[in-house]
Amino acid sequence: MASAQPPADDAAMAALLSVLDEVHDPEIPILTIADLGVLREVRIDAGRVVVVITPTYSGCPAMHAIEDDIEHALTAAGYRDFTVETQLAPAWSTDQMSAAAHAKLRSVGIAPPTRITTDKRALLGEHVMCPRCASRQTERISEFGSTACKALYRCRNCLEPFDYFKCL
Amino acid sequence: MNVAHFEYVQRLGDNALILGQRLSEWCGHSPFLEEDIAMANTALDLIGRARMLYAHAAALEGQGRDEDALAYGRDERQFGNFLICELPNGDYACTLIRQYLVDVYHHALYSTLCGSSDAGLAAIAGKAVKECAYHLRRSGDWVVRLGDGTAESHARCQAALDEVWAYTAEMFNGDAIDDAMAAAGIGVAPGSLAAAWRDEVEAQLALATLSVPRDDWSASGGRQGLHTEHMGRLLAELQFVQRAYPGQKW
Numbered sequence: 001m002a003s004a005q006p007p008a009d010d011a012a013m014a015a016l017l018s019v020l021d022e023v024h025d026p027e028i029p030i031l032t033i034a035d036l037g038v039l040r041e042v043r044i045d046a047g048r049v050v051v052v053i054t055p056t057y058s059g060c061p062a063m064h065a066i067e068d069d070i071e072h073a074l075t076a077a078g079y080r081d082f083t084v085e086t087q088l089a090p091a092w093s094t095d096q097m098s099a100a101a102h103a104k105l106r107s108v109g110i111a112p113p114t115r116i117t118t119d120k121r122a123l124l125g126e127h128v129m130c131p132r133c134a135s136r137q138t139e140r141i142s143e144f145g146s147t148a149c150k151a152l153y154r155c156r157n158c159l160e161p162f163d164y165f166k167c168l
Numbered sequence: 169m170n171v172a173h174f175e176y177v178q179r180l181g182d183n184a185l186i187l188g189q190r191l192s193e194w195c196g197h198s199p200f201l202e203e204d205i206a207m208a209n210t211a212l213d214l215i216g217r218a219r220m221l222y223a224h225a226a227a228l229e230g231q232g233r234d235e236d237a238l239a240y241g242r243d244e245r246q247f248g249n250f251l252i253c254e255l256p257n258g259d260y261a262c263t264l265i266r267q268y269l270v271d272v273y274h275h276a277l278y279s280t281l282c283g284s285s286d287a288g289l290a291a292i293a294g295k296a297v298k299e300c301a302y303h304l305r306r307s308g309d310w311v312v313r314l315g316d317g318t319a320e321s322h323a324r325c326q327a328a329l330d331e332v333w334a335y336t337a338e339m340f341n342g343d344a345i346d347d348a349m350a351a352a353g354i355g356v357a358p359g360s361l362a363a364a365w366r367d368e369v370e371a372q373l374a375l376a377t378l379s380v381p382r383d384d385w386s387a388s389g390g391r392q393g394l395h396t397e398h399m400g401r402l403l404a405e406l407q408f409v410q411r412a413y414p415g416q417k418w
Contacts, residue, residue, distance in 0.1 A: 055216075055295070057212070057213055057216065057295075057299065058213050058214075058216030058217045058219075058220060058295050058296065058299060059188075059209075059211075059212030059213045059215050059216025059217070059219075060216065061212065088220065088288075088291035088292060088294070088295055089291035090294065091291070091295045091298065092295075141202060142202035142203075142206060143206050143302070143305070143306045144202070144205045144206040144209040144210075145205070146205075148209045148212060148213065152202060166302075168298050168302075
């Protein structure tokens with residue numbers, strides 16, 4: 001409970017979170033690891049900083065880079081005693097991405113994942129909205145796009161191709 | 169340490185690594201760009217899964233080995249993957265038919281493993297099952313597009329199916345390790361997946377206008393480390409750097 005802790009701890013946590021807020025996804029740099037839902041937990045255990053992250057896809061090559069970036073950011077900010085842990089369960093889901101993340105994705109021409117992944121049509125990537133003209137008259141070109149977490153789509157209305165951040 | 173538990177998890181890792189290694193051979197050689205990316209991404213998912221399973225197996229073993237030691241430091245006879253995973257890719261139809269048959273199996277397997285009494289394994293399964301569903305959707309789609317495509321693509325798919333079919337029975341023939349793990353609530357009895365696999369595959373092959381091959385012979389031995397002649401060459405390429413420069417990092 002943050003309110004039960006001395007103010008000094010609150011300040012320390014706020015400072016720590018602001019450092020981690022500067023760590024971005026290396027493949028989709030507009031998103032921070034917090035936006036993406038990869039940053040799962042941050043705590044200070046008796047002076048030691050513990051950062052818990054979760055992988056998006058099993059083979060996501062960005063995970064190692066993200067771990068390195070966290071270590072660099074913490075070191076640059078003067079932290080010396082820290083560990084980065086990986087946690088698998090519960091499995092990452094695009095539902096853990098923030099609303100801010102969705103808006104950021106749209107701003108760079110990437111269609112954000114459809115909400116509510118229990119809807120089978122959403123899981124299958126139907127009704128994907130074009131991030132440029134907002135048309136739902138879109139079609140899938142490829143199950144995989146420029147990264148493991150995206151598929152390639154084309155808008156039949158404005159004819160532009162675009163990346164779709166897949167529901168998982 | 170429970171040896172059966174370690175072996176069971178390690179074998180799951182072996183299937184993922186060896187199939188992932190095979191698929192990665194298509195990188196830069198696929199028929200067109202989108203498929204090249206799809207194939208490489210699927211390979212990455214499998215190799216990532218292998219890494220998690222090996223790390224978990226190594227922790228269960230508790231002998232100080234890590235995932236790299238299991239992937240790069242074992243010989244052919246110590247790998248327990250299914251033979252179907254190590255078969256050469258053949259043409260694109262052959263790679264996709266094989267992938268589809270294994271994807272259906274893996275999807276059912278990891279769905280069940282989500283309820284494993286081994287929390288670490290259940291966590292890995294929880295990630296794997298989502299990716300399996302996605303892989304299955306793609307490979308199942310291709311089986312229909314190519315099977316019910318041109319005369320050429322149909323003929324190639326049927327030939328591929330006839331070629332690899334005999335390697336599918338092995339997936340369902342468990343041994344004492346599988347039995348022990350199923351009894352302990354850690355693993356799945358492979359035979360329990362057979363009927364549903366067959367129903368699903370037959371329905372998709374019908375959509376693809378492909379004939380189900382006869383069950384006249386089958387190959388097995390992977391679980392016991394008795395591999396095809398292709399396995400040694402695959403490992404030679406996979407393990408070369410770590411064999412030549414043990415412990416080398418970059």
